[in-house]
Amino acid sequence: MNAKENSTAPTKNASAPNAKTYGKIVLTLQNCLLPDEKLNSTPSYLDGLDAETETDLRILGCELIQTAGILLKLPQVAMATGQVIFQRFYYSKSLVRHNMETTAMGCICLASKIEEAPRRIRDVINVFNHVKQVSxxxxxxxxxxxxxxxxxxxxxxxxERRVLKELGFCVHVKHPHKIIVMYLQVLGYEKNRSLMQQSWNYMNDSLRSDVFLRYQPETVACACVYLAARQLQLPLPTTPTWFSLFRVTESSIRDVCRRILRLYSRPRVRPEQLEKRVEELRRQYEEARTKARGGDVDGHTPSPPLPKHHNAWGGFISRSGTHAAPERTKSPRYDKANVRNLQVLLHREVKGQSIPSEKDSTAEVDPEVTVTVDPANLKRLSEDDQAAINRHEDREVTDREVDLETGTWRNRANIAASTDGTEDGSNV
Incomplete structure (x- = not known):
């Protein structure tokens, strides 16, 4: 066994250089962090959107998700998940090409499902419309x-589907809510409600920035505790430093704190101005794409005309207003030569209509069967047709069928009489 393994080892090593390399798949419960090159060069920046406008749009989208989540009575974890997913998506796609408000709706719908608190799309649209009108x-x-x-x-x-596709269905988000509680228990401040609430407030505000794409939630939790303690003037252990117990560096904490505090110094923006700037860039992008393709104004290649009554699902159906009655050949009068070729056919087209008869003023058409003659198919009845005729002959005399040519009623007695030549079948 060892000899075989040794003999096959050189073969495996020789074929290793020719082996095709694949991307690796990493399964982890940690948050997905982005490298610096992706964080500094965003798709929106490549499409001509300046950094300040992009930041304002990101903050506005996160505020919409937070406000809509409150009106929808979502848990805070669902709102936080929606904001993190929103931030991740726009590091993969551009704000110029994808509408910010629509993406925010899709993110909150997706986050509500992830956190097992789903909301209807109709409710989400109503809430976003209300928030926009109030603002x-x-x-x-x-x-x-x-x-x-x-x-x-x-x-x-x-x-919503686009967000899932771009994120590779990796929508797990680890939040620092519970981590803050555990860290305060370690520091001995678990009973200080004001410190815990203030730390949570900083953490919720940090969702409007990109700190969750730069650092793990443990680092964000330490930064929030640090800011809350500084504001409430509460001492924290220094020998050894308290954050070293949680394997967090001081430089990372200071960077997160600066990014959170920078949110409070930004001037308030008007959504109309941001939308106007984005629409201008979107128009330039559409014109450039149209010019590169050399096609129509909308950038789409004209498609060949579809056939009449074409169904997108692969069929050709009759639309409303085009239900034309099918053409049917009139059946001749019944005589001895073609009585044996009677066929019992379904007659749903005239079901419920009224046809005049000689005895009564009107009569109800039998919804089940109609007796007709196929002159081009004499003596060539299939087994199913013959069985149908046999079933018809076994019916009661009270069951009657309509003659398509004359519009008069016929029953089994009339058919039998026509075979003897006594009647032509036009009388009841």
Whole structure:
């Protein structure tokens, strides 16, 4: 056995250089962190959006998610997950090419499902519409369920799928809520409610920045505790340093603190100005793409015309308003030559209609069967047709069928009479 292993070893080593390399898959419960080159060169920056406008749009999107989550009565963990997913997505896609508000709706829908507190898309759209009207100081108007609503709903569904695709379905987010509680227990401040609440407030505000894409939640938790203790003027252990117990460096804590405090010094922005800037860049992007493709204004290659009544699911169906009655050949009068070729056919087209008869003014068409003659198929009845005729002959005399040519009723007695030549089948 050892000899065989030794003999096959050189073969494996020789074929190793020719082996195809694949990307590795890492399964972890830690948060996904981005390298510095991706954090400094974002897709929005490559599309011409300046860093300040991008930061304002990110903050505005996170605020929309937070406010909508409160109105939807979502748990804070779901709102935090939505904001982290929102930040991750726009390090993969551009704010110029993907609408910020629609993406925020998709992120909050996805986060509510991740945290097992799902909300309907209709409720999310209503809440975002309400928040937008309040922020712009407009009259509160409900969402009208028209074609625009249906189109927006489809956009939110597509946005949710796009976020999942771009993130590779890696949507796990580890939050520092519980970590802050454990660290305060270690430091002996577990009964200090003000310190714990202030630390949580800093942590919730940090979701508007990109610290969760730069550092692990343990580092963010230490920074929030540090800021809260400094504000409340509470001492923390220095010998040894308290954050060294949690394997966090002082430089990382200071960097997170600076990024959180920078949020409070930013001026308040107007969403209309941000949207105007993004729309201008989006128009330039569409024009450049159209010029590069040399196609139409909308950048799409014209498709060949579809056939009439084409169904996108692969069939050709009759649309509303185009239900034309199928053409049917009139059956001849019954005589001895073709009585044996009677066929019992389904007659759903005229079900429920009224056809005049000689005895009564009107008569109800039998919804089950109709007797017709196929002159081109004489003496060539299939087994199913013959069985249907046999079943018809076994029916009661009271069951009647309509003659398609004359519009008069016929029953089994009339058919039998027509075979003897006594009647032509037009009388009841």
């Amino acid at each position: 712009s100081q407009k009259a509160i108007q409900p969402v009208i369920l028209d074609q625009n609503y249906v189109a927006l709903k489809n956009q939110v569904i597509k946005s």
